[in-house]
Amino acid sequence: MKITVQAWRQNHRNAEGRFESYSVDNVSEDMSFFEMLDMLNNQLILEGKDPISFDHDCREGICGTCGVMINGRAHGPLSGTTSCQLHMRSFKDGDVLIVEPWRAAAFPVIRDLVVDRKGFDRIMEAGGYVSVSTGGVPDANTLPVSKKNADLSFDAAACIGCGACVAACKNSSAMLFVGAKVSQYALLPQGQVERASRAKNMVKQMDTEGFGNCTNTSACEVECPKEISIVNIARLNREFVRASF
Amino acid sequence: MTWLIQFFQTSIGKKFLMAVTGIMLVFFLITHLAGNLMLFGGAEMFNNYVLSLRSIKPLIRIAEVVLVLIFICHIFSGIQVTLENRKAKPQPYRVSPGSSTSKFYSRTMAVSGSVIFIFLVFHLQTFWWSFQKKQGNDTGFYEIVVNSSVGYKNPAIALFYIIALLLLAIHLRHGFQSAFQTFGLGESRYKGAIEKVSVLFWLIIPLGFVSIPLYFGFIK
Structure with a gap:
């Protein structure tokens, strides 16, 4: 599948943030959402750009470290699922994914999709x-x-x-x-x-x-x-x- | 007294203040509607009803003061909660989840409440104030409500009443059940009963109110 990711990029806590658009080719539907982001980050590193920072740890849905807003839904469109347990089969070829950090005054953005909890x-x-x-x-x-x-x-x-x-x-x-x-x-x-x-x-x-x-x-x-x-x-x-x- | 003020300044205390005052206001609606329905009985019946209220004026005055205090608590608490909540979410999301995560009537309480407040000021300024100006045995109450320029005979006024009352229904659709959730009963074994009773308050009572401007403004 081909996926377009529009991710929130912000260098540090006090920096001005903005959305940037990236195209990711050859995404397998068996990949997790984060594996797709890993693939995008590899691509960005090869291009000499900063990879997108995002929080994750166990990737088994039990630690509570991950969490991003995907197209306006916390942890993406599936119910009862963390961002790390979301798989690309939940999306289709050509989809645009708007990925934002948690928004709350009590959760300031540290960098990109990482917030201070x-x-x-x-x-x-x-x-x-x-x-x-x-x-x-x-x-x-x-x-x-x-x-x-x-x-x-x-x-x-x-x-x-x-x-x-x-x-x-x-x-x-x-x-x-x-x-x-x-x-x-x-x-x-x-x-x-x-x-x-x-x-x-x-x-x-x-x-x-x-x-x-x-x-x-x-x-x-x-x-x-x-x-x-x-x-x-x-x-x-x-x-x-x-x-x- | 300090402990009570402290309680009402906490996030849960503010919820309780909104819920308790909201429920009190809803009960006032029942008595208000009962009185208003006398309009259907004709001019004499309605005027006599207003005069009978005048005979117990001291009691009515006390009730009015209590009602104003409840309204002030509800409105100020609502404004405070709305402002604090905006501050807590300074940046909105680029994509809104819309109705996939919550009902529109639960997200628009501040909007529906604000319109109801504007309606309330207009309603008091026209009907209530005109009633106060009448002295002695002067009984033109029905005329004011139905046939005056600010009454239901004016289609713009009747329409404004209907819109405001439908917003009241939307406000109560969330408000009534929300109050019981705040009291800690929302998901209890009383949930079914609360849902059934809520229909009376968010649907039947507002429709009862709507029937008056609808009948006198557009049908009669």
Whole structure:
């Protein structure tokens, strides 16, 4: 296939960015989207140009490092899929792919398609942990957790912190991310000790970082590669009110 | 009191303020519509209804002050949230996902809300203010609403009312369910019930309001 990539190019954080158009020939439909970008970068290096910077690590859809906007969709057109797990068979010969970095004031562009997501780390530092000793792997059923709560907590824990929720939200709100993290702990016995302070501190940090306010459009839920439900935002609201009053 | 102000200054607190005031305003719509439907009963019925409200004027005044306070909270919180959200997304994407990730009515709350606000100012300035100017047993309320230059007999006015009320329906289509999501009930076992009840508020009540300018402006 022949693919045209229109990618956002920006040399550094404070530089002016612009779109540049590149043509990539002989793209196999079995290639991943990133393998196609690798091919384009090889081409750019051979031409003596700067390759396009983009974040990636595991390329298995589990680390949360990657994430770009492809034709206006976070992680591309497929649902429940990270950018690295997207394959070129999702596109057709002659397609134009407009590739942009996550856009949010709280996620400044560092270079090309790479954004600074340290805001998420600082939210996690504010409360995304348990400080009770959990010990080694416990014997089964020594600490009873209902099947329902175990499942709900596991669903929330599937969040890989890629930032697609922030990128997809018209308000750049981080509520789905914070909702998932708060829910994951609030549903388990180990998370109870810091349940109230966690909800308050993580929300406070989220607001400090300059993420927007949630207006319940649910775009985050649609674009989340781990299909985290907005039920976690509803739970975050309840947890926060419970902690505040 | 400080803790309450602090709560309402957080992102979740602001959501709650929008949701609580929004739901209160929606309940006001029920009483407002009930009164308005008296127009269909003719001039005498409507005028007597307005006079009966006048007999409990102190109560009405209190209700009006409360209503204004709720409106102010809802509008100011809406403006604050909109401005902050624009700041949080300083650069838009070159390609918009459009309706593939969210419903248009959920993305346009600030626009629909702004038009409803302009409508509200006009509505109060014409009907409410004209009603206030009437003294004693002067009963020309029906005449103002139906036959005056600012009333429904003027097709431009009737059309403006219909457009604003349809925007109200679009505003409530998202607003009603969104409020319950904010309360933490959106995805709960009450979801089905909330969806059913929401039809009353976003569809039936606005259509009830629309029926009045439609009938007096274009049918009667």
